[in-house]
Amino acid sequence: MKPRKRHVLLLLVLMFVCTGMNEAIEPISTSIAVGMAAALTGFLARYQNILYYLHECCRPEWISFNRSGLETDLERKLFGQHIASRIILKAVTGFMNNENPKKPLVLSLHGWTGTGKNFVSQMIAENIYKEGMDSSFVHVFTSELHFPHASRIETYKTQLQQWVKGNVTNCAQSMFIFDEMDKMHPGLIDSIKPYLDYYDKLDGVSYRKAIFIFLSNAGGESITQTALDFWTAGRDREEIELKHLEVALSLSVFNNKQSGLWHTSLIDKNLVDFFVPFLPLEHKHVVLCALAEMEAKGLRRDPDVADRVARDLVYFPKPERVFSVKGCKTIDSKLDYYT
Known part of the structure; x- marks a missing residue:
């Protein structure tokens, strides 16, 4: 031929x-x-x-979990999040190694901006899908972009159901990331509740191998307060465990009227597998972020520059300057100024 x-x-x-x-x-x-x-x-x-190697397909050539890769990324690229790192690694590993899960994996990531929620979502995608976040099987929804108008919530519910069903029909191992859950209209996310439940199939479609990740600032206050209490008591932040945060976090999110998870059946029916808290970042963590960003940009790792960048950020409480208000979110632009 x-x-x-x-x-x-x-x-x-x-x-x-x-x-x-x-x-x-x-x-x-x-x-x-x-x-x-x-x-x-x-x-x-x-x-x-x-x-199967020439065009992305829903096959092992394109979808294959790399546990060691995820573990390395969490250890080397995510700073100050010992609780989140441990939960994410165990949850994703257990789910991906289970050939017959009973339900989709549902993770709800909470914490203030710049603490690593989006970053972790990218790590998960990059260690499951060969194309990472560019994979046609990874779908990102942003509340203010995709669901901006409260008056159209019924239309959004129908669209969201169709989007999820259509993509899972196309590939059972699809990933859905919902960003800005704290800005989502209450009640909207409940439209996909059946897809997250313990059903073998719904209308001939199985959702049990899909992954749903919710990202939210909601609950950040209770997480930060716990971290501040430990700091005030002179205790190391690594002593903070999930048990110190999980109950208060889930209740805070469930009862927050400004959150897309307000009074949601996802929480009421225990369909969220893990509420993952992201702690506020201290100066030393911001320095590590700056050094990592230098390396990513191909720059020489300069601790003095990293320290100056970190010191230029706003911290709270004001007298003590313990936690960064924006975490590591503005590090990239700050580096452009200092280098």
Whole structure:
């Protein structure tokens, strides 16, 4: 077969193999159909092993969990979050190693801005999907962008159900990230409650291998207060455990009228597997963020510059300057000024 014809046929095969869609195609003549079937059969016999490497498919060649990679990323790139690191690694590892999970993995990440919630979501995606956040199986929803108008909440509910169902139908191992949950209209997220529950299938679709991650600033006050109490008592922040935060965090989120999780059945029915607290960052953590950003930019790691960048941020409480108000969020732009 000539190279050009081989490439054309390859594209036809990829259309059949990788779309994962079940809709019927337009009718074509019997002779053309038979001819295509014969050609595709012969082609697949020779090139079956390489097809799945050329275009992203919902297959192990493109979706494969890298536990050691996630563990390394959490250790080397996430600073000051010993609780979150431990929960994320165990939760994702346990779920991905389970060939027959009873329900989707549902994680709710909470804490003030700049503490690493979005960063951790990216780490999870990058260690499951070959294409990381660019994967067609990773879907990000931002409340103010995708669901801006309270008057259209019923429309949003229908759309959200369709989006989730359509993408899970296309690939069972889909990931959905909902950012700005504290700005989402209350009641909207309950529309996908059945998909997060303990059902084998709903209308012929299984959601049990999907991952749902909620990101929210809600609950940040209770997390910060606990961290401040430990600091005031002279205790090390590494002594803070999940048991010190989990109950107060879940109650705070459930009763927060400004949160998309306010009085949600997801919490009421215990469908959130883990409430993951992200602690406020101290000066030493911001320095580590600055050093890591230097390395990512290809710059020389300069502790003096990193310290100056960290000192330039706003901290609270004002007299003691313990925790960074914005965490590590503005480090990138600050480095451009100092280097």
